Amino acid sequence: MKTLRDAKIGETVTVVKLQGEGAIRRRIMDMGITKGVEIYVRKVAPLGDPVEITVRDYELSVRKADAGMIEVK
Numbered sequence: 001m002k003t004l005r006d007a008k009i010g011e012t013v014t015v016v017k018l019q020g021e022g023a024i025r026r027r028i029m030d031m032g033i034t035k036g037v038e039i040y041v042r043k044v045a046p047l048g049d050p051v052e053i054t055v056r057d058y059e060l061s062v063r064k065a066d067a068g069m070i071e072v073k
Contacts, residue, residue, distance in 0.1 A: 004051065004062070004070040007041045013072035014038050020069040028066060032056045039072065 007013050015037050018025055032055050033039070042059065043052040049064040062070075 001071045002073065004039065004041075004053070004067040004072050005064055007039075007051075007072060009041055009044055012038055012040045015070060016073050017071040018069065019071065024066070024069070028070065031060055031062075032058075033062075033070060039070075 001016070002013075004013065004015075015033060015035055017035065018028055018033070020028065037055060040054040041051065042054055045051075050061040051064065051067050052059060052061050054060070
């Protein structure tokens with residue numbers, strides 16, 4: 001399955017599933033990243049960490065490890 005980590009700059013993806021457990025999953029959900037939400041990938045840092053995204057009309061930076069837990073289509 002494709003994750004947010006694999007998404008390219010300028011791509012809009014939809015969240016299918018959140019992996020992870022406990023505090024990590026809760027933190028991702030608190031940022032507004034839930035099943036069915038659309039995410040636009042704005043920028044990726046030169047070494048790939050962090051990824052800057054737009055979700056629910058605001059900008060957000062997500063670590064590469066956290067982006068790997070967000071399955072998208």
